[in-house]
Amino acid sequence: MNxxxxxxxxxxxxxxxxxxxxxxxxxxxxxxxxxxxxxLQLTGIAVRDIDAPRDVELPRELFTTDAEQLxxxxxxxxxxxxxxxxxxxxxxxxxxxxxxxxxxxxxLIAAHGPELSEAxxxxxxxxxxxxAVAGAIPIIRxxxxxxxxxxxxxxxxxxxxxxxxxLDRMDRFGDSAxxxxxxxxxxxxxxxDPTLDVEGYDAAQKATILARIAFHTEVPVDSVYREGITQxxxxxxxxxxxxxxxxKLLAIAERLTAxxxxxxxxxxxxxxxxxxxxxxxxxxGGKNAVFVEAEAAGELMFYGAGAGGIETASxxxxxxxxxxxxxxxxxxxxPGSAHADLPILPIGEVTTxxxxxxxxxxxxxxxxxxxxxxxxHGVSASSVExxxxxxxxxxxxxxxxxxxxxxxxxxxxxxELRDSxxxxxxxxxxxxEGNA
Amino acid sequence: MNxxxxxxxxxxxxxxxxxxxxxxxxxxxxxxxxxxxxxLQLTGIAVRDIDAPRDVELPRELFTTDAEQLxxxxxxxxxxxxxxxxxxxxxxxxxxxxxxxxxxxxxLIAAHGPELSEAxxxxxxxxxxxxAVAGAIPIIRxxxxxxxxxxxxxxxxxxxxxxxxxLDRMDRFGDSAxxxxxxxxxxxxxxxDPTLDVEGYDAAQKATILARIAFHTEVPVDSVYREGITQxxxxxxxxxxxxxxxxKLLAIAERLTAxxxxxxxxxxxxxxxxxxxxxxxxxxGGKNAVFVEAEAAGELMFYGAGAGGIETASxxxxxxxxxxxxxxxxxxxxPGSAHADLPILPIGEVTTxxxxxxxxxxxxxxxxxxxxxxxxHGVSASSVExxxxxxxxxxxxxxxxxxxxxxxxxxxxxxELRDSxxxxxxxxxxxxEGNA
Numbered sequence: 107m108n109x110x111x112x113x114x115x116x117x118x119x120x121x122x123x124x125x126x127x128x129x130x131x132x133x134x135x136x137x138x139x140x141x142x143x144x145x146l147q148l149t150g151i152a153v154r155d156i157d158a159p160r161d162v163e164l165p166r167e168l169f170t171t172d173a174e175q176l177x178x179x180x181x182x183x184x185x186x187x188x189x190x191x192x193x194x195x196x197x198x199x200x201x202x203x204x205x206x207x208x209x210x211x212x213x214l215i216a217a218h219g220p221e222l223s224e225a226x227x228x229x230x231x232x233x234x235x236x237x238a239v240a241g242a243i244p245i246i247r248x249x250x251x252x253x254x255x256x257x258x259x260x261x262x263x264x265x266x267x268x269x270x271x272x273l274d275r276m277d278r279f280g281d282s283a284x285x286x287x288x289x290x291x292x293x294x295x296x297x298x299d300p301t302l303d304v305e306g307y308d309a310a311q312k313a314t315i316l317a318r319i320a321f322h323t324e325v326p327v328d329s330v331y332r333e334g335i336t337q338x339x340x341x342x343x344x345x346x347x348x349x350x351x352x353x354k355l356l357a358i359a360e361r362l363t364a365x366x367x368x369x370x371x372x373x374x375x376x377x378x379x380x381x382x383x384x385x386x387x388x389x390x391g392g393k394n395a396v397f398v399e400a401e402a403a404g405e406l407m408f409y410g411a412g413a414g415g416i417e418t419a420s421x422x423x424x425x426x427x428x429x430x431x432x433x434x435x436x437x438x439x440x441p442g443s444a445h446a447d448l449p450i451l452p453i454g455e456v457t458t459x460x461x462x463x464x465x466x467x468x469x470x471x472x473x474x475x476x477x478x479x480x481x482x483h484g485v486s487a488s489s490v491e492x493x494x495x496x497x498x499x500x501x502x503x504x505x506x507x508x509x510x511x512x513x514x515x516x517x518x519x520x521x522e523l524r525d526s527x528x529x530x531x532x533x534x535x536x537x538x539e540g541n542a
Numbered sequence: 543m544n545x546x547x548x549x550x551x552x553x554x555x556x557x558x559x560x561x562x563x564x565x566x567x568x569x570x571x572x573x574x575x576x577x578x579x580x581x582l583q584l585t586g587i588a589v590r591d592i593d594a595p596r597d598v599e600l601p602r603e604l605f606t607t608d609a610e611q612l613x614x615x616x617x618x619x620x621x622x623x624x625x626x627x628x629x630x631x632x633x634x635x636x637x638x639x640x641x642x643x644x645x646x647x648x649x650l651i652a653a654h655g656p657e658l659s660e661a662x663x664x665x666x667x668x669x670x671x672x673x674a675v676a677g678a679i680p681i682i683r684x685x686x687x688x689x690x691x692x693x694x695x696x697x698x699x700x701x702x703x704x705x706x707x708x709l710d711r712m713d714r715f716g717d718s719a720x721x722x723x724x725x726x727x728x729x730x731x732x733x734x735d736p737t738l739d740v741e742g743y744d745a746a747q748k749a750t751i752l753a754r755i756a757f758h759t760e761v762p763v764d765s766v767y768r769e770g771i772t773q774x775x776x777x778x779x780x781x782x783x784x785x786x787x788x789x790k791l792l793a794i795a796e797r798l799t800a801x802x803x804x805x806x807x808x809x810x811x812x813x814x815x816x817x818x819x820x821x822x823x824x825x826x827g828g829k830n831a832v833f834v835e836a837e838a839a840g841e842l843m844f845y846g847a848g849a850g851g852i853e854t855a856s857x858x859x860x861x862x863x864x865x866x867x868x869x870x871x872x873x874x875x876x877p878g879s880a881h882a883d884l885p886i887l888p889i890g891e892v893t894t895x896x897x898x899x900x901x902x903x904x905x906x907x908x909x910x911x912x913x914x915x916x917x918x919h920g921v922s923a924s925s926v927e928x929x930x931x932x933x934x935x936x937x938x939x940x941x942x943x944x945x946x947x948x949x950x951x952x953x954x955x956x957x958e959l960r961d962s963x964x965x966x967x968x969x970x971x972x973x974x975e976g977n978a
Contacts, residue, residue, distance in 0.1 A: 130691060130838065141690055141758070236688060242839035244680075244688030252672060252680030254577055255566060255859020262976060322577070322882035331889035342970045345899065345941065356975055362887060365948060370887035378975040379897055385845060386976060388824045397976070402566065403678035403846065403856035409821060410842035420839035423691020446758035451798060451806035453767035461815055463781060505781065512801060534778045539698060539792055539814040540822060540833070 110139045112147040113430050116180035116205075118173055118196060119187035120153045122415030123210055123237070125162040127184060127422050132164070140446075142427055143434040150176045152187075161415060178203060182429045184422060185209040194218055201225045201233070206429035210237035210422055216311035216327045219318065232429050237421035239312045240265050240394040243410040244421070249319045249398070257401035258320040263357040265312040267392035267412040268295040268303040269335050270355065273377070274390050276343045277352050283340060295392055305334035306375040309357040316396070317359035317373040325359075331374035338377050351379040352387045454514035459488070459541065461507050462520060463534035467527075468494060468502040475528040476504070483519040485511045501530055507538075546575045548583040549866050552616035552641075554609055554632060555623035556589045558851030559646055559673070561598040563620060563858050568600070576882075578863055579870040586612045588623075597851060614639060618865045620858060621645040630654055637661045637669070642865035646673030646858055652747035652763045655754065668865050673857035675748045676701050676830040679846040680857070685755045685834070693837035694756040699793040701748040703828035703848040704731040704739040705771050706791065709813070710826050712779045713788050719776060731828060741770035742811040745793040752832070753795035753809040761795075767810035774813050787815040788823045890950035895924070895977065897943050898956060899970035903963075904930060904938040911964040912940070919955040921947045937966055943974075 117128055131138070131148050139145040151164070152173035170176055173196055177183050183200035185207060187193045193214050197207050207226065209215065215222070215238045226233040236246045240263065249258070264270050268290055275286040287304075290296045302308045310330040317325040335355050346353050360372045380387050385407045389395040394412025399405055411417035466472050473490070480487055489507035508516065524532045553564055567574070567584050575581040587600070588609035606612055609632055613619050619636035621643060623629045629650050633643050643662065645651065651658070651674045662669040672682045676699065685694070700706050704726055711722040723740075726732045738744045746766040753761040771791050782789050796808045816823050821843045825831040830848025835841055847853035902908050909926070916923055925943035944952065960968050 126838070134691075134693070137693075138691060243842060244684040247688050248680040248684060251864055252683050252857065252860040254863035255570075255574060256856040257570070257573075321884055323884040323886075325886055329886045331892075339970070342899075342972065345970065346897075346972070349897070349941070351897075351974070353972065358975065360892070361884075362891060362893070364887050364891040368885060368887070370885040370891070372887050372889070372892050374889060374892065376973060378894075378973045380974075380976045384976045385824060388821060400856060402562070402852045402859070404850070404853050406679060406844075406846035408842075408844060411840045414840070416838045417840050420692040420836060421688065423838070424688040427690035428687055448757055448759040448797075449804060449806040450759075450761055450765045451800050451804065451808050453808070453810060455798060455800040455806070456767075456796070456808050456810065457798065458814075461782075461785070461787075463778075505785070534775070534781065536778065536782070536789065537812060537814045538787070538816075539794065540816045540820040 110143065110145040113142070113144045113181045113433055114149045114179060115146050115426065116149050116176045116183045117151045118176070118183065118185045118193070120151050120160055120164070120169070121186065121188070122161050123418045123422065124151065124186040125160045125164065126416045126419035127186065128164050128168070129162045130419055130423055138427065142430045144430060146426070146430060149180060152176045174199065177205065180205045181433055182206045182208060182426060184426060185211060186422070187211070188213065190214055190217060194222070197222055198225055201229060201231050204229060204231060206232040206432065207234075208422055208425040208429055209233070209235050210418055211235070212238040212308070212311045212315065216314045219315065220324050232432060234425040234429060236425050237418045239315050240396055240408070241410070241412040241414060242417035242420045243394055243396065243408050243412065244424070245396045245408050246319060248408065249316070253398070253400055253403060256403050258398060259361050259401060260399040261316050261320050261359040261396060262386060263312065263316060263394070263396040264354055264386060264389050265357045265394055265396065265412060266303055266309045266355060267394055268300070269309070270389065270394070271295045271392045273335060273338065273343070273353055273355065276340055277347060278390070280340065280344070283338060304336055306332045306355065309355060309375040313357035313359055313373045313375055316357065317371060320359050321361060321371045323371055325371060325373050329373065331376070333376040335377050346379055350382050352382055353377050354380050354386060354389070454512065454517070456513040457510045458513065459508050459510050459538040460516050461505065461534070461536045461538060462523070462532070464504045464506070464523065464529050465501050465531040465533055466504050466529050468500050472528040475526060476506070476523065479522050479526060480508070480519055483515045483522070485515055485519050546579065546581040549578070549580045549617045549869055550585045550615060551582050551862065552585050552612045552619045553587045554612070554619065554621045554629070556587050556596055556600070556605070557622065557624070558597050559854045559858065560587065560622040561596045561600065562852045562855035563622065564600050564604070565598045566855055566859055574863065578866045580866060582862070582866060585616060588612045610635065613641065616641045617869055618642045618644065618862060620862060621647060622858070623647070624649065626650055626653060630658070633658055634661055637665060637667050640665060640667065642668040642868065643670070644858055644861040644865060645669070645671050646854055647671070648674040648744070648747045648751065652750045655751065656760050668868060670861040670865060672861050673854045675751050676832055676844070677846070677848040677850060678853035678856045679830055679832065679844050679848065680860070681832045681844050682755060684844065685752070689834070689836055689839060692839050694834060695797050695837060696835040697752050697756050697795040697832060698822060699748065699752060699830070699832040700790055700822060700825050701793045701830055701832065701848060702739055702745045702791060703830055704736070705745070706825065706830070707731050707828045708740075709771060709774065709779070709789055709791065712774075712776055713783060714826070716776065716780070719774060740772055742768045742791065745791060745811040749793035749795055749809045749811055752793065753807055756795050757797060757807045759807055761807060761809050765809065767812070769812040771813050782815055786818050788818055789813050790816050790822060790825070890948065890953070892949040893946045894949065895944050895946050895974040896952050897941065897970070897972045897974060898959070898968070900940045900942070900959060900965050901937050901967040901969055902940050902965050904936050908964040911962060912942070912959065915958050915962060916944070916955055919951045919958070921951055921955050
């Protein structure tokens, strides 16, 4: 394909993340090849049951139940089975075979990360697990690489979407803990057994991984102090709100000095108060965020989706592309960086909404004239608000919100409004961004 | 030093960023060597005037005015001079000599990035410029690497701290545009000639770089549509506030389809309305943030300090460590990942503030008893709030905020309060995180 060599990718597991990873590899093959300088050949997908239902339709011939066979001869193995075994053994086997490994398995990395990293280091293979913490959010790579020359002092993470959803409902809608749990369960935020989430075990696994990377220190998961959210009451949430705080379940990794002067590290998980001015306070619903305090960089925050099949697949693909690039011998770091070569479109082609503020004659028929000008350019109003200021001398103020339209049409509309006899002044024209 | 080989680092420029980079290389030498697997040897700092005042005291013998000589034989060249020439020629010379190059020079990367990247690609050298956009915030590496398997649709950036500071003052304190400008100038947020900032030229350079990386497409800086903030009035800011919006100067890179069906890219800078619910709306003062919408990952945001000598130095160091690692032949990706090997401290050693809610007897002397218990454990109260509920049966509610103290002392305090005759119930104990 396009003269690219093939890189053999073995996928272990085909749950909600695995199915999306397979789909992205298959659907975006050409684009990925251009970015990597090699073609990702999906050699197979190891599953327990070939006939199980999947989120995505995939070629049946890709499936196999023989994971051990599949990892042999792979250039990159992507492990998305979850759990400790057989994932651990398969990854070790893949590394022994010289493959790079990408995994999203937080339980495995929390429990056996150092063992697996060491095995990879010894043969010069790469083990990456961006998706193991905070789903789609790039946090492992920034901590490991972007902050590699800095000194991290503290990491505060909202790394469990289910518990954040529950606490956020209590804070924003005044739900009792029981009601919020019930809604979270109904929406699929909670597992059948919610213990891993609500007792903080999931967050503790992520705290281990974050602390290890931030402080270059082995932090066993059973050294993480842990309290879940089951004791948090609506009364506490409301008292916190009254005092200017919000309660969040935080995974914390912190450099600190003990009473006897020992320099050390603390990793812990508990529900804590955070000032409503703090960037973490604005992390709502099932979102995740990791706030990092470093000596030189100061305060950083990384925000996004902490879970979800397609979102997590994005992080897996990033690791996969990075691993694949290492195999492109003699290739540059970022091959074909301008390979897409899309045309640059002029501002007139942009579509946004507008907010237009006008000073208009306070007369009958003015609104109809203005509505006619909008319609003529294919621009539709989403809201119109009129007010007559006290010092008005026969004029009124009009605020028009528009639906999305092409900039060229919007600009022509504004020009014609300005020239219209109905309008005495265009006082403000602003675009609205950040909406869907 | 510890058996590590030396890597020769040449530094060009010693302004506020350069001086901090030099300091970090010199002060953190052992720690950086452990992370890299090689020792960074700062071979010299090229400056125009050796006797000029610096932010940091540095060994005089490091300084040279002969930049051309300095880049010869360097393994990594760090360019922090700014401007187009001689920075461009020196970087090309460094690349020809086989050095990797790290730069924070946004004007140069915006104008000549593709030329420099191509030169680096041809000799297998690495050109990195994390610090060129949004200072300390890791955004280039996440866009290039973490999202390498995804499809970016839109990037919205608050990438100019000065203009964000001005607009934020207008929004939060009701300053007029003139007053906000004056304060920004007084605080050093604005250059003597503020045109680059307030007319959006600085943001346009960053929009070019972001669009190029997000869309793998060459986006010349003069193709960026640009409006600054000089036309934004307090009346507009207040009307926006009233309607649930905030005005931010945004650098936007967007994939879009033209009216004739052409798929293309738009890069633009203008002040726009953003819903106050949007994560970008919470970016206050001089902070920067980049909001990314990707097909698989969904919405991500990267937040932090967009400028400042020490903060920007963090991003430069991250690039430098990454470049240096490539020189450690046969070395693993992340050498000595657990090299720091700090002790894990128990929860009792953690220091936080507490918020304690008590139900107490509504009697004389109760407050004194409670204050005595706190004092006995060395815990000092920052606030005490008492209320007598209507249905009280001889009890009152007390909310105590504490200053930072050791967890062990706080826990002992709570235990003793619980056992005290003055306290009928401990209704809530929460830690406060995220404060200094």
